[in-house]
Amino acid sequence: xxxxTTICIEKLTLTALAVAGIAFVGVRLARADKMMPKATxxxxxxxxxxxxxxxxxxxxLAVQMGPQAIKATxxxxxEKAVGGWALRCRxxxxxxxxxxxxxxxxxxxxxxxxxxxxxxxxxxxxHDHKGRxxxxxxxxxxxxxxxxxxxVEKLAFTLKGANELLWKNTCTLGGQPVFAGEGTFxx
Numbered sequence: 001x002x003x004x005t006t007i008c009i010e011k012l013t014l015t016a017l018a019v020a021g022i023a024f025v026g027v028r029l030a031r032a033d034k035m036m037p038k039a040t041x042x043x044x045x046x047x048x049x050x051x052x053x054x055x056x057x058x059x060x061l062a063v064q065m066g067p068q069a070i071k072a073t074x075x076x077x078x079e080k081a082v083g084g085w086a087l088r089c090r091x092x093x094x095x096x097x098x099x100x101x102x103x104x105x106x107x108x109x110x111x112x113x114x115x116x117x118x119x120x121x122x123x124x125x126x127h128d129h130k131g132r133x134x135x136x137x138x139x140x141x142x143x144x145x146x147x148x149x150x151x152v153e154k155l156a157f158t159l160k161g162a163n164e165l166l167w168k169n170t171c172t173l174g175g176q177p178v179f180a181g182e183g184t185f186x187x
Contacts, residue, residue, distance in 0.1 A: 041085050044133050045108040045115070049080050049087045051159050052106070054187050058167065061183030063095065070095055076185065081105070091121075115140065117155070129155060136160070149174035163187040 040046070058074040078089040091102040102121035109116055109130070117129040117140050131140035137158040144151045151173050158166040164186055171179035 041108050042110075046084060048115075048133060048138060048159075049084065049106070051162070052087055052089075052157070052165070053078050053080050056165060056185040056187055058183045058185040061093075061167075061181060064177070064180040066178060070097075072181075072183075074183075074185070127153075129153065131155075146173060153179075160184075 041049075054077075056074075056076040056078070058072075058076070061072045061074060063070050063072050072093055072095045074091060074093045076089055076091050078087050080086070081088040085108060087106040089104040089106070091100075091104060093100040093102070100122055102119060105116075105118045107116045107118070108114075112130075114130050114132055115138060118127075119129065120126040127142050127144065129140035129142040131138065133139075137156055140155040140157075142153040151171070153169070153171045156166075156168040158168075160166060164184060166182070166184055168182040169180065170177065
């Protein structure tokens with residue numbers, strides 16, 4: 001093979017690789033365009049974040065922890081985050097026996113068409129709830145296993161006008177209630 005032939009083969013190979021690279025980038029850009037999120041969150045998420053943003057107080061919250069019924073208070077401060085795609089909330093719950101701090105991030109999963117609430121608290125509990133907004137109620141659920149048994153937490157946040165929010169929370173372990181709470185929060 002002559003030197004000129006070798007150079008031509010190398011140029012042909014480089015040209016083929018360049019064309020393949022350009023085609024690959026073009027395909028990726030076309031797919032990325034279809035996969036790109038909308039510039040703004042959907043109306044239902046925006047409506048929910050706008051309604052929930054602010055400082056909320058809950059007094060005389062009814063809490064059932066196992067067989068023990070107690071009253072608690074809570075203060076919640078929420079702000080819109082990440083360009084309106086999420087809501088970040090700081091929660092402080094005060095019971096007669098202890099204080100609990102919690103961080104919640106509410107978000108919208110565009111692909112699944114559902115809301116998420118990621119929770120981490122000062123008791124070492126961390127998990128992700130998911131669910132849907134039905135009318136003025138955000139229904140969320142978390143399901144897992146604890147102590148080798150099915151564990152299910154259900155949450156409902158119902159907006160009652162601009163300054164009132166109803167909260168309801170139930171937890172079961174192996175089908176038996178281990179926690180229940182409900183109350184009204186006001187701005």
